[in-house]
Amino acid sequence: MTTKMIYQTQDHEGAIEVTDLNGVRSLHFGSFAQQSAMSLSKPDKLQLDYAIAMMSWLLFDEIDNDDILLMGLGGGSLAKYMLKELPHCRVEAVEYRSQVAEVAHAYFELPRDPRLNVVIDDGAHYMRERLTMQRNFYRIIMLDAYDSQGMAASLCNIDFFSMCKMMLKKEGILVVDLWNNGTQFKELFSWIGGLFEGKLLLLPVEGTVNVIGLFFNEDFPLYSRKLLQKRAIQLEKKYDLPFKRFLKDFIKHNPNFIDSVTCV
Numbered sequence: 001m002t003t004k005m006i007y008q009t010q011d012h013e014g015a016i017e018v019t020d021l022n023g024v025r026s027l028h029f030g031s032f033a034q035q036s037a038m039s040l041s042k043p044d045k046l047q048l049d050y051a052i053a054m055m056s057w058l059l060f061d062e063i064d065n066d067d068i069l070l071m072g073l074g075g076g077s078l079a080k081y082m083l084k085e086l087p088h089c090r091v092e093a094v095e096y097r098s099q100v101a102e103v104a105h106a107y108f109e110l111p112r113d114p115r116l117n118v119v120i121d122d123g124a125h126y127m128r129e130r131l132t133m134q135r136n137f138y139r140i141i142m143l144d145a146y147d148s149q150g151m152a153a154s155l156c157n158i159d160f161f162s163m164c165k166m167m168l169k170k171e172g173i174l175v176v177d178l179w180n181n182g183t184q185f186k187e188l189f190s191w192i193g194g195l196f197e198g199k200l201l202l203l204p205v206e207g208t209v210n211v212i213g214l215f216f217n218e219d220f221p222l223y224s225r226k227l228l229q230k231r232a233i234q235l236e237k238k239y240d241l242p243f244k245r246f247l248k249d250f251i252k253h254n255p256n257f258i259d260s261v262t263c264v
Contacts, residue, residue, distance in 0.1 A: 007107055011099045018107045025107065027075040027100075036075025036108060043109045044084050046241075050177060050210035051077050053203050054142060056246040057173050057214055058235055059228065061140070064088050069138040069167070071123045071155070072145035073101055076110030083113050085239055090115045092138075094126050096145075096152065124154040127163040135166050142175045156184065158191040165195050170219035178211045180204070185211070201254050203246065 006025065007018040015030035020040070024047060027036040037047040046052045055078075065088040070079055073095035082091055095101045098120045104110040119126060123145055130137065141164050145152050154160070164174055174196070178188055193200055196215040203212040223231075232243040 007103065009099060009103075011097055013097055016097070016099055016103060018103060025075075027103065027108070036077050036104075038075060038077060038108050044080060046077055046081055048077070050205045050208060050212065051081075051144075052241060053205045053210070053212045053246070054078060054144065054175060054177060055081070055239070055241055056203055056212060056243070056250075057140060057142075057175050058239065058241075059231060059243050059246055059250075060214070060216075060220075060223065061171075061173055062231075062235065063139050066090075066139040067092065067137065068140045068142065070094070071141070071143045073104055073110075073118060074144065075108040076104035077108070078142065078144065079104075079116060080108070080110050083111065083116055090117070092117045092119065094119045094121055094123050096120070096122055122154050123152065124160050124163070127160065127167060131163060131166060136169050137167050139169050139172045140175065141168055141172070144177045151179070151184065151188075156188070158195070161188075161192050161195055165217065168217050170217055171221065172217045173220065174213075174215040174217070176213045176215070178202075178213045180209050180211045189213070198256065200256075201250050203249055204253055 001022055004020045005017065006020055009016050017028040019026050019028065023040050025038045025040055026034045029035055034048060039045055039047050046055070063086070068082060068089055068091050070091060070093040073079060073093045079091050079093050082089060093116065095118060101118050101120060105112065145155055168174055176192065178185055192213065192215055196217065199216040199220070201214045205212065228247055232247045235243040
């Protein structure tokens with residue numbers, strides 16, 4: 001089958017394209033790389049492996065009735081999934097490009113839900129404004145703010161991640177899609193790891209350059225490995241996501257696993 005162009009436009013940042021191929025709708029920013037993807041037959045199911053891995057934080061904190069901040073909306077896959085699967089939570093999604101948000105609603109079935117607030121703003125500016133009003137606000141902060149060139153420059157600095165930590169509740173988790181693309185990955189890992197004093201886990205996404213980083217704030221509760229194994233089995237049935245594999249990969253790729261998130 002050939003790729004079908006569904007929608008195409010241009011804004012101040014460049015091209016925005018929506019394509020269909022083999023039953024999958026994809027969002028592109030002027031390159032072949034998929035920024036978001038949706039199965040046309042199962043629109044609520046997470047399609048891309050990195051997006052699936054971004055939800056691995058549920059293994060450690062199955063929150064209820066709390067606030068989640070999502071930096072980078074894209075086609076809205078993560079926001080849509082959390083609205084469906086976490087029915088008592090509220091999602092604030094910050095997206096720099098207004099037309100991207102419009103495309104998410106029009107072509108990727110992102111609902112206009114009272115529990116979803118889409119803010120059109122630069123992520124760093126948003127954080128500075130919020131910090132003037134309140135700190136320790138979000139239980140989960142998820143950062144997925146890449147285009148074909150990498151992370152936005154205003155976010156790729158230690159000041160931004162310091163603000164993220166200040167906006168995170170003491171028992172919260174910062175979830176970051178880290179591209180393992182050389183210098184930027186090393187800088188991000190060093191900055192964020194230092195801020196969270198090494199209380200972190202990395203989850204490489206097989207076959208991609210994506211590495212999902214989970215950074216645990218100072219009062220995050222510790223779990224026994226036995227309890228995590230039990231939770232992985234339960235959550236896999238509940239959410240239809242590979243939590244047993246997540247746990248196995250966390251242990252495999254993190255020599256600090258026991259010190260970071262487990263207790264005796």
